[in-house]
Amino acid sequence: MNEKEVSSIIDIYGAIRDENLDRRHLSLEDIKPYMSSLPKDFKLKKIGRSFEGRDIHKIVFGSGPVNILLWTQMHGNESTGTRGLFDLFNFFDNSNEFDPLKDQILDKCSIHCIPILNPDGAQAYTRVNAQGIDLNRDVIDKKAPESVVLQEVLQKIKPDYCFNLHDQRTIFSVEPGTKTATMSFLAPSVDVKRSITEGRKKTMSVISSINRSLQQVMPGRIGRYTDEFYPTATGDNFQKMGFNTVLIEAGHSKGDYLRKESRLGTFLALLEGIRFIALESDLDLHKDYFNIPNNEKKYLDIIVRNINLKDELMDIGVLFIEKLNKEGKLEFEPSVNQLRNLADFNADKIIEGEGLLFNDEKDVEIWVKNTFN
Ligand SMILES: [Zn+2]
Numbered sequence: 001m002n003e004k005e006v007s008s009i010i011d012i013y014g015a016i017r018d019e020n021l022d023r024r025h026l027s028l029e030d031i032k033p034y035m036s037s038l039p040k041d042f043k044l045k046k047i048g049r050s051f052e053g054r055d056i057h058k059i060v061f062g063s064g065p066v067n068i069l070l071w072t073q074m075h076g077n078e079s080t081g082t083r084g085l086f087d088l089f090n091f092f093d094n095s096n097e098f099d100p101l102k103d104q105i106l107d108k109c110s111i112h113c114i115p116i117l118n119p120d121g122a123q124a125y126t127r128v129n130a131q132g133i134d135l136n137r138d139v140i141d142k143k144a145p146e147s148v149v150l151q152e153v154l155q156k157i158k159p160d161y162c163f164n165l166h167d168q169r170t171i172f173s174v175e176p177g178t179k180t181a182t183m184s185f186l187a188p189s190v191d192v193k194r195s196i197t198e199g200r201k202k203t204m205s206v207i208s209s210i211n212r213s214l215q216q217v218m219p220g221r222i223g224r225y226t227d228e229f230y231p232t233a234t235g236d237n238f239q240k241m242g243f244n245t246v247l248i249e250a251g252h253s254k255g256d257y258l259r260k261e262s263r264l265g266t267f268l269a270l271l272e273g274i275r276f277i278a279l280e281s282d283l284d285l286h287k288d289y290f291n292i293p294n295n296e297k298k299y300l301d302i303i304v305r306n307i308n309l310k311d312e313l314m315d316i317g318v319l320f321i322e323k324l325n326k327e328g329k330l331e332f333e334p335s336v337n338q339l340r341n342l343a344d345f346n347a348d349k350i351i352e353g354e355g356l357l358f359n360d361e362k363d364v365e366i367w368v369k370n371t372f373n
Helices: 003-016 028-035 080-093 099-108 119-124 145-157 198-215 234-240 260-279 283-291 361-372
Strands: 043-049 055-061 066-071 109-114 161-167 183-186 222-224 244-250 299-309 312-324 330-340 346-352
Touching: 003 080, 003 260, 028 055, 028 080, 028 119, 043 145, 055 080, 055 145, 066 145, 066 260, 080 099, 080 161, 080 244, 080 260, 099 109, 099 260, 109 145, 109 260, 161 198, 161 234, 161 260, 183 198, 183 260, 198 222, 198 234, 198 244, 198 260, 198 283, 234 244, 244 260, 299 330, 299 361, 312 361, 330 361
Parallel strands: 066 109, 066 161, 161 244, 183 222, 299 346
Antiparallel strands: 043 055, 055 109, 183 244, 299 312, 312 330
């Protein structure tokens, strides 16, 4: 999308986004009302069950020959992709100046969406499923029923493209410098040599076109993950099987703990990715992929600068650990992540700690818990 199109979308975005979805702890129960009021051309189907017996659904829209498969919350506590997906549904549902573009996309593509692949993890706010399995590392073993459901759909529709939606932690920044990695992407490798196959070129081209659109909205805050081959990862294996798979990671923006900006980023990434697949095929664009800067880990939730620990001057780096409390409410618990000179790090909140004296690491941990809780 060009500059004008992107800014038009930003203009109408307020009418698309449902504020009631602005929560990190997003379960199957939370999205049921939205699934029962989908636009009339969208088909909703139950496609299986989780380990604890929760339903897994698929929503299909479009009637074209190009099959696209996407899934969200494979990691149960990573809900931004689901919120961005419902923005996409609303975009297609609302009548606006993009109606001709939408018709073109729907004629060209059939878009199969699995919102919340891991409903048990979504309920419990865990990365893993109810068996403790990381679904993103279960592609070969298929020990989790959720993995079987995903691969049944994969083999049935044999998608031309897949989108694998995740959330990344606050710690990720974009090099050079220390801006937050608000969105990150990966075109997974198919072997340890990280070969650039024809299929990978297609995946890279999609990501490059997404990057072009997103840079207009969040310049310098889009990163690229290392393409080291992970033999048990979903994306790497799907790509190897010939299903071009785009990994999308929604991340942090300063002050944005509800991840509203990366929700927008996810919506835009899906829309631009699908638009590019439907209407363009410039494989040359894959060369731009390596110009997307690398992700680094140089961002924290809080830095307390220049404290004194056992007569040594250093910084405290704090990350929040997200967990559900006894009432089932999501809490951000501060925890010491690093204790050293963090001059080359940035943080959501930076505090001057001059004059603070600590005798040992334990004191620091207690002070952090008492101060930032
Ligand atoms: Zn994830």
